[in-house]
Amino acid sequence: MHKKRLLVIHPALAPYRIDFFNSLNGHYNAVFYFFNNNLLNQKFDQGKIKEEVTFNCKYLLRGINLPGRSFRFGIYRTIRVERPNIVICSEFNLINLAVIISKVILNKKIRIYTICDDNVFMATNASITRKLMRAIIIRLINGVILTNERTAEWYSNKFASEFIVFPIIRDENKYANDLKKSESLAQQYLEKYNLFNKKIFLYVGRLVKEKNLERLIEAFDIIHGKNSDSFLIIVGSGSNEDVIKKQVIELGLKNAVIFTGRLEGANLSAIYLCAGVFVLPSVFELFGAVINEALLAGCYTLVSKVAGGASLIKEGVNGRLIDPEDVWNIANRMLECLSNDSLFANQGELRNSRMLVHYNDAITSLVNKIN
Secondary structure: OOOOEEEEEEOOOOHHHHHHHHHHHHHOEEEEEEOOOOOOOOOOOHHHHHOOOOOOEEEOOOEEEEOOEEEEOOHHHHHHHHOOOEEEEEOOOHHHHHHHHHHHHHOOOOEEEEEOOOOHHHHHOOOHHHHHHHHHHHHHOOEEEEOOHHHHHHHHHHOOOEEEEOOOOOOHHHHHHHHHHOHHHHHHHHHHOOOOOOEEEEEEOOOOHHHOHHHHHHHHHHHHHHOOOEEEEEEOOOOOHHHHHHHHHHOOOOOOEEEEEOOOHHHHHHHHHHOOEEEEOOOOOOOOHHHHHHHHOOOEEEEEOOOHHHHHOOEOOOEEEEOOOOHHHHHHHHHHHHOOHHHHOOOOOOOOOOOOOOHHHHHHHHHHHHO
């Protein structure tokens, strides 16, 4: 069967998009253009990432960069050369408009979609500029790919267009293989930090103000006072790191809170296997790809109710939602976990996934809709 030609224009290649892009490459005769060499807010090892992709990465680097916005030259030429049937862009910006204008000039029947990572809070509180661009672009394209049902419902009530839900998730079979390969490394971490038979909570992400780690540490101080076998591992780096480390010392938690620094690949997979419970307490979070990773690794997961990825949680089944503004709410959810020893069993071993959404179902649904 002849495959349709797909053009993807995206900001940068990140680990949590690899399976998605590889799947698109399998379903279509696809070509991928990125307009940055790496993410702007964190740097991933692009060499390692590219070892996992099944497509060639092309770049559109000439253009204009403004705070929070980018425009790239060469959009018209790219569409003329690649001759796509479908184009997938990102968010609502001048690049989308350039694709729309190119379609008109070339008089081509091209279906245009854009990926939007909004959660409901972001969608509701968009800036005037974003609201204007969003209103214009949605009316001129075929649909928007969103990360969760609540946001899709919000958009559907505001705009007449097609809104498709595809959460930021990985292929569970592929990720399970990665986790399995990390088991021996996980055992090494447990030995290094003397964590065997301990109740381990885990945070993974940037150490910045919006991640709300100060409240997480306050909550952990409460539960550690009730159970000295509880430990908190913090993975990441960022501008608030010194403040957080100072807080840990002042609370007398230096021996119970472990800072690993930023981890990727097998090292990160191994840390997930060490933990029983994952906590994401952000006061601002578009989606939170780490939620999916933690669930796939078998971690019971406590997620801020403001995160887009909260849609992956079914209360009491694979995790709980937490109020990021309420230290006692976070602490009480963690205390509930401490009362369930089974959540902390099988340390350092591959465990059953706690994901309730399956990757193959989600990608099949997406492809059927954008065709």
